[in-house]
Amino acid sequence: MTRYKIYWLCQIVGWGSWGFFQIFLYTFAERFDIDQALGILLQVIYNILTTHLFRGLIIKLRWLDLRFYNLIPRLLGFALLLSGLNYMVYLLAIELFAGGIGKLDLLGVTIAVTIIGYWAVYFIWAIFYFTFHYVDRYNKSIKVESEAMEAELNNLKAQLNPHFIFNALNSIRALVDENPSKSKESITQLSHILRNSLTSDRKKLITFSEELKTVMDYLALESIRYEERLAITFDIDTKSGEFLVPPLMLQTLAENGIKHGISNRKDGGTINIKTTVRKKHLTLEIRNTGQLSTEKKSGIGLGLENTMKRLELLYHGEATFAIINEDSDTVLTKISIPKI
Numbered sequence: 001m002t003r004y005k006i007y008w009l010c011q012i013v014g015w016g017s018w019g020f021f022q023i024f025l026y027t028f029a030e031r032f033d034i035d036q037a038l039g040i041l042l043q044v045i046y047n048i049l050t051t052h053l054f055r056g057l058i059i060k061l062r063w064l065d066l067r068f069y070n071l072i073p074r075l076l077g078f079a080l081l082l083s084g085l086n087y088m089v090y091l092l093a094i095e096l097f098a099g100g101i102g103k104l105d106l107l108g109v110t111i112a113v114t115i116i117g118y119w120a121v122y123f124i125w126a127i128f129y130f131t132f133h134y135v136d137r138y139n140k141s142i143k144v145e146s147e148a149m150e151a152e153l154n155n156l157k158a159q160l161n162p163h164f165i166f167n168a169l170n171s172i173r174a175l176v177d178e179n180p181s182k183s184k185e186s187i188t189q190l191s192h193i194l195r196n197s198l199t200s201d202r203k204k205l206i207t208f209s210e211e212l213k214t215v216m217d218y219l220a221l222e223s224i225r226y227e228e229r230l231a232i233t234f235d236i237d238t239k240s241g242e243f244l245v246p247p248l249m250l251q252t253l254a255e256n257g258i259k260h261g262i263s264n265r266k267d268g269g270t271i272n273i274k275t276t277v278r279k280k281h282l283t284l285e286i287r288n289t290g291q292l293s294t295e296k297k298s299g300i301g302l303g304l305e306n307t308m309k310r311l312e313l314l315y316h317g318e319a320t321f322a323i324i325n326e327d328s329d330t331v332l333t334k335i336s337i338p339k340i
Contacts, residue, residue: 003136007055010132011048014125019044046089050082051125058126064133075126076119083118087111148204148313164255165194171224186224189217196248204314205340208275208282209241215250219271222258229268230258239277243339246310253286253333256304261290261331280339290331292323311335 022040026032057078058064063071168190175183196214219232254271262269269289276283304323311319318338326332 010128011051014128015044015047015051018047018121046086047121050086051122054078054082054122054126055129058129064130071130075123075130079122079126080115080119082122083115086118087114144313147309165190167225168221171221175224182224186221189220192217193221193251203247205244206247207241208243208245211245211247211250212236212241214248215254215273218251219254226258226262226268229265230262231268231270233270233272235272235274237275237277237282240275240282243277243282243337245282245337246307246314249307249310250284250286252304252307253335257286257288257290257331257333261288265289282337282339284335284337286333287326288331288333289329291329292325292331311337315340 019040022043023032023037026036026040063074066074168186172183172186172190175186193214216234219230223230223232250273254273257271262271270287271289272285272287274285274287276285308321311321315338320336321334323331323333
C-alpha cells in the first residue's frame, strides 16, 4: 500500500471514529436523532477536507523540514486559525439548518470552549501526521545507510582484485633486471593503489584529482603488462579536480574497459579518459576499444553495478550513468556528477 493510500485510510478511519464517538455521546445524553446524525456526518466530511488543506499547506511550505522550535508555533497558529474557521462554519450551519443562532452559541464561554476543543483536535492531528513522516523518514535513512554500507563492502570486494595484483607483481619482477628504476617506480605506483584500496572504506568521497592520480598509476602498471597493445590518452578539464567523486570509481571503470574490451583483442586497443565541466556538473567519459555484448547484463560486472549504486546513494539521484556502444569498435562509459 502506498503512503498516499495509507494517508486517506487514516483520514477516513480517524475522523470516522471521531464521528462515532460523537454519536455515542449524544446517545448517552439521549439527544441523538436524525438531524444530529446528519450534522455529525457533515462535520466528519468538513474535518477531512480542512485537515487535507492543512496537509497541503505543510507540504507547500516545507514544514516537514523545519526544526522543532520553529515548527510548533506554526502548527499552533494554523490549528487555531482552523478551529476559529470551524466555529464560524458551525454558526453558519445552525443559521441555515436550525432556524437561527441562539444566545448560548454566542456566549464567550461557548466560543472559547468550542474553539479550544477543536484547536486541540487539529493540533493532535498534526502531531500524528508529523510523527508518521518522521518515523517514515527515519526508516528510509536506515535503509539508505544499510544499502550504502552494502555497496561499499561490495565495492571493496570488487576493488581488491587479486588477479591484478598478481599480474602487476609479475610485470614488476620482469622489470627488475632490465629496468631497475622503472621497477622501483612501478612498486611505488602499486603501493599507492593498494593504500587507496585499503583506506577507501573510510571515505565516501575524495577529490577527482586524487582519483585521477590513482587511475594513472593503475594504467601505468597495466601498460607494462600489455606493452604496445595498450594506448592511453587523457583529456582532462582543469576544473575537474575540485569535484568530489567516490574513491576508486574511475579505476573501476578503467579496469572494466581493459578487462572486457582491450584484453580480449589480439591487437589490443586504446583507452581514453576525458572530462568536461559545465554548469557545476562534471562529465566523465571513458572510451575503450571493444564492444558490449547484446546478451542481458553481459559485460556488466560487480564493479559497474556497485558504481551505479554508489552514485545513486551519494548524489541522491542527481548523478547519471550510461554505458553504450558508441560505434562498431568503441564502448563509451559516461557519468555526470553534480558539484557538492
